[in-house]
Amino acid sequence: MKNIKQQMNKIDAMADARNDERYDRNFRSASLRLRLADEIFNARETKKLSQQALAKHIFSTQKVISRIENGDVNIGIDIFDRLSEELDFSTDNLLRIFNRIEYSRKIEIVSPVKQFANKRFFTSLGAEITNAFSSAFTSSELA
């Protein structure tokens, strides 16, 4: 009996679950649900909406919102669409949900460079157009 108890103490079901071939895939899905839960909860709090009010706006129930915010359910694309519209989701929200925050940082870093490049491009383009117009007018005046 003592041996059985000792053996029971040695069993680690969590370690076994981590070694399972489906672990990575399921863990990734669960993490995605949890990030979505955080984004929905934070956006709802920012908008000062109750779960009940949000549910009413997206034609759902408070129970569903509660389960989503607890990371317990996979939601359909239609509910996600209604939620993102109601909670004014931006690309930042989506990048955080899909764990692509590095792209967000890239955009932030690249953005000023792009702006600078665009500014230079349009400035030079503007200068060329002005030159073209002025030379055209000058030549027509001369004619």
Add this chain to the structure above:
Amino acid sequence: MKAVYHHHREKGHCPVKKFFNQYTDTRGKNILTSIDAKIKHLVSLNGISKNLAKPLTGYSFLQLGIRKTKDILIRINFIRYRDLLVLLHAFEKPSNYSNAKVKKEVDKEYEIAEQHRLNFISNPQSYEEY
């Protein structure tokens, strides 16, 4: 922050780890993966999450909820202690109940969690790696 199992010296085991050991089949492994993801997510947020970690009125620990089936929920009670997220106690309960008997059983589980909390506070070194 890191997650740890509270080790009960008198009982000679970790209550939460022992609770997890009942989930050994395929479905059980999926449940444990969901639990693992939730705990790791909570650790990444330093144990602070308004939507996941809920405080309980009258108790000094927090609660993590995982849906096992449509009608059964798993509750994991934990505390934040320095840089540790200590898993104290876990149990299953029905998702909806108005029965006084069930309510009494749930309250009993919370009392056990409170005892584990006091046990850990008196021996803060009594934990096992999660």
